Amino acid sequence: QVQLVESxxxxxQAGGSLRLSCAASGSIFSINAMGWYRxxxxxxxxxxxxxxxxxxxxYADSVKGRFTISRDNAKNTVYLQMNSLKPEDTSVYYCxxxxxxxAWSKRLNYWGQGTQVTVSS
Numbered sequence: 001q002v003q004l005v006e007s008x009x010x011x012x013q014a015g016g017s018l019r020l021s022c023a024a025s026g027s028i029f030s031i032n033a034m035g036w037y038r039x040x041x042x043x044x045x046x047x048x049x050x051x052x053x054x055x056x057x058x059y060a061d062s063v064k065g066r067f068t069i070s071r072d073n074a075k076n077t078v079y080l081q082m083n084s085l086k087p088e089d090t091s092v093y094y095c096x097x098x099x100x101x102x103a104w105s106k107r108l109n110y111w112g113q114g115t116q117v118t119v120s121s
Contacts, residue, residue, distance in 0.1 A: 022095030
């Protein structure tokens with residue numbers, strides 16, 4: 001089984017920084033893409049940042065220039081460095097990954113349980 005576990009969330013003052021981590025474990029043959037999404041109460045889940053094939057990145061307009069996504073292939077871990085945090089960034093952040101469990105398996109999407117990020121003004 002594949003599992004994604006997020007960590008690094010917490011409470012931070014506006015203008016501060018946090019780094020989120022997401023480690024994938026279990027049966028993993030290859031990881032095509034990893035990314036971060038967030039969902040605030042009463043709002044739809046939105047894309048924050050993705051990294052595909054370790055090359056291509058995509059960011060939401062609201063976080064461009066402030067957030068950076070990166071990946072440690074050896075550890076099957078994706079990070080989200082969040083700088084210049086704003087109260088509007090307050091949300092539950094979810095890690096997602098597109099993973100092929102075995103060489104003969106199709107790629108499937110997996111989600112972590114989420115980690116809370118709260119930014120105070």
